Amino acid sequence: MLIRSLEMFTAVVETGSFSAAAERLHTVQSNVTAHIKKLEAELEVSLLSRRTPVAPTPAGHQLLDYARRIGALHAQARACFRADGEPAGELRLGSMETTAAVHLPRLLTTFARRWPSIAVHLRTGTSAELIEALRAGQLDAAFLAVEGEEGDDLLMKPVFEERLVLVSGRPLQGGLPDRQTLSRTPFLAFRQGCGYRQTVEMLLAGQRAPAPRIHEFGSLDAIVGCVAAGMGVAVLPESAVGQYRQRFQLHIAELPDDLARVTTVIASTPKGTWSRALAVFMEGEWMPEARSVA
Amino acid sequence: MLIRSLEMFTAVVETGSFSAAAERLHTVQSNVTAHIKKLEAELEVSLLSRRTPVAPTPAGHQLLDYARRIGALHAQARACFRADGEPAGELRLGSMETTAAVHLPRLLTTFARRWPSIAVHLRTGTSAELIEALRAGQLDAAFLAVEGEEGDDLLMKPVFEERLVLVSGRPLQGGLPDRQTLSRTPFLAFRQGCGYRQTVEMLLAGQRAPAPRIHEFGSLDAIVGCVAAGMGVAVLPESAVGQYRQRFQLHIAELPDDLARVTTVIASTPKGTWSRALAVFMEGEWMPEARSVA
């Protein structure tokens, strides 16, 4: 059973004639006859009563229902991939918690308003998890922080320049505490795989002292809340801390420049693999061009 | 875009490998490769990232959705026509008002209980209308009264032997009134095309006197109600009148045998055109075999 045969069948019923159907589908009448006969042979039932106009038999009427639904899906599917049609379907995005909290609300609102027939799915996770999901085809694109490991099978485009800071619930006189102090302070961080967590580890690198306890949290709100409560300190993007400073008494210390600067990129599979929905997302004006977030 | 190609695509994603997909679909791996490449060429986008296991690209994920839906419809459609599968879909029945009122409630209840996945549609109309609808492919089968015009393109099977009677709201002394009286009495009947109406006309045939007024009603209830109210007389199947005799004061007169006997048949297109739903309806035990309804 070919889609083409079903198309022909639908056309014959709708035009009421084999010849008219042939013309509509830009083929010849004998070809239409052959396709219908093939369908009838395959299903072992007569589908059309050959009077004028041609009328579907009971079995034909039943097939017509399926033919129309399959035809509609087929047309929709093709339309989804044509460069001119309205992009539709779902766009599966991934993001780090911090980016989701700080940058995505505005960005996605704009996007969803511009393309109402695209359904955005957002999944948060650590950079490592997101990259894996991208590779496994579970995500279309993801916002993540990586050290410029460009050049492999993933396309990465910088979108935000962030500054990491040390956040504490208690006053930090003299800026960043020394390593001795830090190594005795509990850290609050996202679970293994988060890009920022590497910064924590680098901050403490080269020490013989035992690594400080690192509490793992899955949510930005939880981290900030517990830091404010004095549970420990955290390394977070400055922009992510800002919105909490009204609610909590937070103290911030700058990190050395080489550790502080992190780049958030939008990562996706190469251009030739994009769905139309992904293409308009990646190329739209809502996608900032390495905008520095001071 | 062939259904087969979409099937292969789905199989590749689900098995995670071209070779495994080929095996599942009983073909060779090179054939699968060719089909996928053809799809990719047609849609001008890469659909699968060739790692191990094979993963769909964003575009591939979008196509997968359509491929699965089209595949499911295709399987359903084929199942609908296989002689062993559960018949499904809609069964479009037609019936005269009287048959619908008297015989169908029990018959259709039994049928619907036996075949829960068949949706019955019932349309009432005159015998002439039903035959036309049958020929136009708008109905699968219809209960109607005709004078044995078998042998053409419609299959007819007698199912009920009815007795027509004259019904009046006033006492009918001496049975059937004479023609003189009848020609002065208003008749209530279904609109043109009803088989019973021919009986009325035959009853009055051969008269020079002007034909009596014939009021046309679309509903059995309306006819009986108005007859009881004394508006006129009607010719109806005895079985159809029975259920009203508790509610109304009705008087009945026998008609001459040649006029009284009518046969209700089930009509449909020939066997080779039946849907599975129609087949089980026509061949089931609920279909009475010319049962006489005294």
Place this chain on the structure above:
DNA sequence: GTGCTTTTATCACTGGAAATGATTTTTTAA
């Protein structure tokens, strides 16, 4: 890295079916 295995891509070839155009048969309308 080197070899070994698994998987995919490429290629030439074959069979069969889709498409075509001409013609016949059937149906419909005049």
Place this chain on the structure above:
DNA sequence: TTAAAAAATCATTTCCAGTGATAAAAGCAC
């Protein structure tokens, strides 16, 4: 009855799905 229109049939061409063999590429173990 005839003329016109539509569907079926048929011979022919074209194209493509499917095959098997082989090459290339990707994993995987060591």
